[in-house]
Amino acid sequence: MNPLWFLTAIVPIGFSLRWTWWLSDSNGLPVLVYHKIGNPPKGSKLKDLWVSPENFDKQIKWLKRNGYRTLFFSELADMHKKGLPLNGNEVLITFDDGYENNYTYAWPILAENSSKGNIFVVYNTIGKTNVWHNPETEPWINMADEKMLKEMLESGFIEYGSHTMNHPKLEKIPYEDAVWEIRESKKQLESLFGREMCAFAYPYGIGAYNEKIRKAVLDAGYILDFSFKQGKTNWPWEREKHTIDRLFIKGNEGLWDLKLHIKKGKARFF
Numbered sequence: 001m002n003p004l005w006f007l008t009a010i011v012p013i014g015f016s017l018r019w020t021w022w023l024s025d026s027n028g029l030p031v032l033v034y035h036k037i038g039n040p041p042k043g044s045k046l047k048d049l050w051v052s053p054e055n056f057d058k059q060i061k062w063l064k065r066n067g068y069r070t071l072f073f074s075e076l077a078d079m080h081k082k083g084l085p086l087n088g089n090e091v092l093i094t095f096d097d098g099y100e101n102n103y104t105y106a107w108p109i110l111a112e113n114s115s116k117g118n119i120f121v122v123y124n125t126i127g128k129t130n131v132w133h134n135p136e137t138e139p140w141i142n143m144a145d146e147k148m149l150k151e152m153l154e155s156g157f158i159e160y161g162s163h164t165m166n167h168p169k170l171e172k173i174p175y176e177d178a179v180w181e182i183r184e185s186k187k188q189l190e191s192l193f194g195r196e197m198c199a200f201a202y203p204y205g206i207g208a209y210n211e212k213i214r215k216a217v218l219d220a221g222y223i224l225d226f227s228f229k230q231g232k233t234n235w236p237w238e239r240e241k242h243t244i245d246r247l248f249i250k251g252n253e254g255l256w257d258l259k260l261h262i263k264k265g266k267a268r269f270f
Protein backbone atom coordinates (compact mmCIF):
# COMPACT_ATOMS: atom_id res chain seq x y z
CA MET A 1 0.00 0.00 0.00
CA ASN A 2 1.21 3.49 -0.83
CA PRO A 3 1.93 5.03 2.59
CA LEU A 4 0.96 8.50 1.42
CA TRP A 5 -2.46 7.27 0.35
CA PHE A 6 -2.87 5.62 3.74
CA LEU A 7 -1.98 8.83 5.58
CA THR A 8 -4.20 11.09 3.51
CA ALA A 9 -7.28 8.85 3.37
CA ILE A 10 -7.46 6.10 5.95
CA VAL A 11 -6.10 7.95 8.98
CA PRO A 12 -8.51 10.93 8.78
CA ILE A 13 -11.46 8.63 8.10
CA GLY A 14 -10.58 6.44 11.07
CA PHE A 15 -10.03 9.48 13.25
CA SER A 16 -13.36 11.00 12.24
CA LEU A 17 -15.26 7.86 12.98
CA ARG A 18 -13.59 7.26 16.29
CA TRP A 19 -14.01 10.74 17.76
CA THR A 20 -17.02 12.99 17.52
CA TRP A 21 -15.48 16.36 16.59
CA TRP A 22 -17.63 16.39 13.44
CA LEU A 23 -20.93 16.23 15.34
CA SER A 24 -22.68 19.56 15.96
CA ASP A 25 -22.56 20.92 19.50
CA SER A 26 -25.38 19.68 21.71
CA ASN A 27 -27.34 21.59 24.33
CA GLY A 28 -27.87 20.40 27.85
CA LEU A 29 -26.13 20.10 31.14
CA PRO A 30 -22.84 18.20 31.24
CA VAL A 31 -22.65 15.94 34.30
CA LEU A 32 -19.27 14.28 34.57
CA VAL A 33 -19.00 10.94 36.34
CA TYR A 34 -15.77 9.71 37.89
CA HIS A 35 -15.18 6.77 40.20
CA LYS A 36 -11.62 6.34 41.45
CA ILE A 37 -8.89 8.97 41.32
CA GLY A 38 -5.52 7.22 41.35
CA ASN A 39 -3.56 4.64 39.43
CA PRO A 40 -5.16 1.19 39.02
CA PRO A 41 -3.76 -1.37 41.46
CA LYS A 42 -2.32 -4.69 40.28
CA GLY A 43 -5.13 -7.00 39.27
CA SER A 44 -7.58 -4.30 38.25
CA LYS A 45 -9.40 -5.26 35.08
CA LEU A 46 -11.71 -2.25 35.25
CA LYS A 47 -9.07 0.36 34.44
CA ASP A 48 -11.63 2.71 32.87
CA LEU A 49 -12.82 3.45 36.40
CA TRP A 50 -9.41 4.91 37.36
CA VAL A 51 -8.39 8.46 36.43
CA SER A 52 -4.87 9.46 37.49
CA PRO A 53 -4.53 12.47 39.82
CA GLU A 54 -2.44 14.19 37.11
CA ASN A 55 -5.19 13.81 34.51
CA PHE A 56 -7.89 14.80 36.97
CA ASP A 57 -5.91 17.93 37.86
CA LYS A 58 -5.53 18.82 34.17
CA GLN A 59 -9.26 18.31 33.58
CA ILE A 60 -10.31 20.50 36.52
CA LYS A 61 -7.87 23.22 35.44
CA TRP A 62 -9.18 23.01 31.85
CA LEU A 63 -12.77 23.51 33.09
CA LYS A 64 -11.70 26.51 35.14
CA ARG A 65 -9.63 28.03 32.34
CA ASN A 66 -12.57 27.70 29.96
CA GLY A 67 -15.03 29.47 32.23
CA TYR A 68 -17.08 26.51 33.45
CA ARG A 69 -18.94 26.92 36.74
CA THR A 70 -19.11 23.80 38.90
CA LEU A 71 -22.38 23.19 40.78
CA PHE A 72 -23.47 21.31 43.87
CA PHE A 73 -26.46 18.97 43.82
CA SER A 74 -28.27 21.37 46.16
CA GLU A 75 -27.74 24.28 43.76
CA LEU A 76 -29.06 22.32 40.79
CA ALA A 77 -32.05 21.06 42.80
CA ASP A 78 -32.80 24.64 43.77
CA MET A 79 -32.60 25.78 40.15
CA HIS A 80 -34.94 22.95 39.18
CA LYS A 81 -37.46 23.87 41.88
CA LYS A 82 -37.43 27.54 40.89
CA GLY A 83 -37.42 26.78 37.15
CA LEU A 84 -34.26 28.84 36.66
CA PRO A 85 -32.42 28.58 33.34
CA LEU A 86 -28.79 27.55 32.93
CA ASN A 87 -26.27 29.99 31.48
CA GLY A 88 -24.62 27.28 29.44
CA ASN A 89 -21.35 27.27 31.35
CA GLU A 90 -22.46 25.03 34.23
CA VAL A 91 -20.99 21.61 34.84
CA LEU A 92 -21.67 19.05 37.55
CA ILE A 93 -18.76 16.92 38.74
CA THR A 94 -19.90 13.64 40.31
CA PHE A 95 -18.12 10.63 41.77
CA ASP A 96 -19.83 7.29 42.26
CA ASP A 97 -19.33 5.05 45.32
CA GLY A 98 -17.30 7.21 47.77
CA TYR A 99 -13.74 5.88 47.67
CA GLU A 100 -10.99 6.96 50.05
CA ASN A 101 -9.03 8.13 46.97
CA ASN A 102 -11.71 10.79 46.43
CA TYR A 103 -10.55 12.21 49.77
CA THR A 104 -6.83 11.66 49.14
CA TYR A 105 -6.61 12.94 45.56
CA ALA A 106 -9.80 14.45 44.17
CA TRP A 107 -10.86 16.70 47.02
CA PRO A 108 -7.50 18.56 47.39
CA ILE A 109 -7.41 19.17 43.62
CA LEU A 110 -10.99 20.48 43.63
CA ALA A 111 -10.30 22.72 46.63
CA GLU A 112 -7.07 24.09 45.15
CA ASN A 113 -9.01 25.08 42.05
CA SER A 114 -12.06 26.41 43.94
CA SER A 115 -14.19 23.78 42.17
CA LYS A 116 -17.11 21.81 43.58
CA GLY A 117 -17.61 18.06 43.52
CA ASN A 118 -20.48 15.73 44.48
CA ILE A 119 -20.04 12.19 45.76
CA PHE A 120 -22.66 9.42 45.66
CA VAL A 121 -22.11 7.43 48.85
CA VAL A 122 -23.01 3.77 49.50
CA TYR A 123 -24.04 4.05 53.15
CA ASN A 124 -23.17 0.55 54.41
CA THR A 125 -19.67 0.65 52.90
CA ILE A 126 -18.57 3.92 54.57
CA GLY A 127 -15.13 3.20 56.10
CA LYS A 128 -15.13 -0.31 54.58
CA THR A 129 -14.38 -1.60 51.07
CA ASN A 130 -16.05 -1.95 47.66
CA VAL A 131 -17.34 -5.44 48.44
CA TRP A 132 -19.85 -5.41 45.55
CA HIS A 133 -16.97 -5.87 43.09
CA ASN A 134 -15.62 -9.31 42.33
CA PRO A 135 -12.07 -9.00 43.75
CA GLU A 136 -10.76 -11.13 40.87
CA THR A 137 -11.57 -8.34 38.41
CA GLU A 138 -11.41 -5.28 40.67
CA PRO A 139 -9.44 -5.39 43.96
CA TRP A 140 -11.18 -4.24 47.10
CA ILE A 141 -9.92 -0.86 48.26
CA ASN A 142 -10.79 1.51 51.09
CA MET A 143 -13.91 3.61 51.00
CA ALA A 144 -13.81 7.04 52.68
CA ASP A 145 -14.74 6.86 56.36
CA GLU A 146 -17.12 9.11 58.29
CA LYS A 147 -14.39 11.48 59.42
CA MET A 148 -13.12 12.01 55.86
CA LEU A 149 -16.63 12.53 54.51
CA LYS A 150 -17.45 15.11 57.18
CA GLU A 151 -14.14 16.92 56.69
CA MET A 152 -14.81 17.21 52.95
CA LEU A 153 -18.36 18.42 53.53
CA GLU A 154 -17.21 21.07 56.00
CA SER A 155 -14.58 22.33 53.54
CA GLY A 156 -17.38 23.64 51.31
CA PHE A 157 -16.09 21.89 48.19
CA ILE A 158 -17.97 18.57 48.41
CA GLU A 159 -21.62 17.57 48.70
CA TYR A 160 -23.22 14.14 48.87
CA GLY A 161 -25.97 12.11 47.31
CA SER A 162 -27.18 8.56 47.83
CA HIS A 163 -25.96 5.50 45.95
CA THR A 164 -28.12 3.11 48.08
CA MET A 165 -27.23 1.15 51.22
CA ASN A 166 -25.35 -1.77 49.60
CA HIS A 167 -24.87 -1.02 45.87
CA PRO A 168 -27.31 -3.70 44.59
CA LYS A 169 -28.67 -4.13 41.09
CA LEU A 170 -32.05 -2.63 41.96
CA GLU A 171 -33.94 -4.61 39.32
CA LYS A 172 -32.45 -7.91 40.50
CA ILE A 173 -33.60 -7.78 44.13
CA PRO A 174 -37.19 -7.99 45.46
CA TYR A 175 -39.04 -4.71 44.87
CA GLU A 176 -39.58 -4.04 48.58
CA ASP A 177 -35.83 -4.45 49.18
CA ALA A 178 -35.12 -1.97 46.37
CA VAL A 179 -37.50 0.53 47.97
CA TRP A 180 -35.73 0.03 51.31
CA GLU A 181 -32.28 0.62 49.69
CA ILE A 182 -33.58 3.86 48.18
CA ARG A 183 -35.38 5.22 51.26
CA GLU A 184 -33.13 3.98 54.05
CA SER A 185 -29.95 5.39 52.47
CA LYS A 186 -31.59 8.83 52.23
CA LYS A 187 -32.60 8.67 55.88
CA GLN A 188 -29.21 7.42 57.14
CA LEU A 189 -27.14 9.86 55.08
CA GLU A 190 -29.32 12.78 56.14
CA SER A 191 -28.88 11.84 59.77
CA LEU A 192 -25.10 11.42 59.30
CA PHE A 193 -24.55 14.74 57.53
CA GLY A 194 -27.45 16.82 58.86
CA ARG A 195 -28.28 17.84 55.27
CA GLU A 196 -31.03 16.96 52.86
CA MET A 197 -29.99 14.30 50.32
CA CYS A 198 -31.57 15.61 47.13
CA ALA A 199 -29.71 13.41 44.64
CA PHE A 200 -29.66 9.69 43.86
CA ALA A 201 -27.57 7.60 41.44
CA TYR A 202 -28.66 4.09 40.42
CA PRO A 203 -25.85 1.54 40.98
CA TYR A 204 -24.66 0.33 37.53
CA GLY A 205 -27.39 2.63 36.14
CA ILE A 206 -29.82 -0.26 36.71
CA GLY A 207 -33.36 0.85 37.51
CA ALA A 208 -33.05 4.28 35.88
CA TYR A 209 -35.45 3.17 33.13
CA ASN A 210 -37.66 0.94 35.25
CA GLU A 211 -40.92 2.77 35.88
CA LYS A 212 -41.59 1.24 39.31
CA ILE A 213 -38.06 1.72 40.63
CA ARG A 214 -37.82 5.27 39.33
CA LYS A 215 -41.16 6.09 40.93
CA ALA A 216 -39.82 4.79 44.25
CA VAL A 217 -36.85 7.18 43.89
CA LEU A 218 -39.05 10.19 43.16
CA ASP A 219 -41.55 9.23 45.89
CA ALA A 220 -38.71 8.97 48.42
CA GLY A 221 -38.17 12.70 47.91
CA TYR A 222 -35.02 12.83 45.80
CA ILE A 223 -35.19 15.85 43.50
CA LEU A 224 -32.45 14.74 41.08
CA ASP A 225 -31.81 11.18 39.86
CA PHE A 226 -28.85 10.26 37.68
CA SER A 227 -28.46 7.42 35.21
CA PHE A 228 -25.28 5.94 33.81
CA LYS A 229 -26.33 6.60 30.23
CA GLN A 230 -23.95 8.64 28.12
CA GLY A 231 -25.29 12.05 27.21
CA LYS A 232 -26.44 15.48 28.36
CA THR A 233 -29.88 16.42 29.60
CA ASN A 234 -31.73 19.48 28.36
CA TRP A 235 -32.63 22.12 30.87
CA PRO A 236 -35.26 22.89 32.15
CA TRP A 237 -35.40 19.25 33.04
CA GLU A 238 -38.72 17.38 33.06
CA ARG A 239 -38.27 15.43 36.27
CA GLU A 240 -41.36 13.26 35.88
CA LYS A 241 -40.29 12.05 32.46
CA HIS A 242 -36.67 10.89 32.73
CA THR A 243 -33.43 10.69 34.69
CA ILE A 244 -30.40 12.92 34.11
CA ASP A 245 -27.76 11.45 31.78
CA ARG A 246 -24.07 11.64 32.53
CA LEU A 247 -20.67 11.67 30.82
CA PHE A 248 -18.43 8.84 31.99
CA ILE A 249 -14.83 10.08 32.05
CA LYS A 250 -12.63 7.05 31.47
CA GLY A 251 -9.11 6.48 32.73
CA ASN A 252 -7.40 6.67 29.36
CA GLU A 253 -9.15 9.82 28.19
CA GLY A 254 -7.42 13.17 27.77
CA LEU A 255 -8.48 16.80 27.50
CA TRP A 256 -9.55 16.28 23.89
CA ASP A 257 -12.07 13.65 25.04
CA LEU A 258 -13.26 15.86 27.91
CA LYS A 259 -13.90 18.73 25.52
CA LEU A 260 -15.85 16.46 23.12
CA HIS A 261 -17.88 14.97 25.99
CA ILE A 262 -18.89 18.43 27.16
CA LYS A 263 -19.55 19.99 23.74
CA LYS A 264 -21.02 17.04 21.87
CA GLY A 265 -22.47 14.84 24.61
CA LYS A 266 -20.06 12.03 23.77
CA ALA A 267 -16.38 11.80 22.92
CA ARG A 268 -16.22 8.65 20.81
CA PHE A 269 -18.42 7.37 18.09
CA PHE A 270 -17.64 3.75 18.89
Ligand SMILES: [Zn+2]
Pocket: 096, 097, 163, 167, 203, 204
Ligand atom coordinates in the same frame (compact mmCIF):
# COMPACT_ATOMS: atom_id res chain seq x y z
ZN1 LIG B 1 -21.54 2.58 41.84
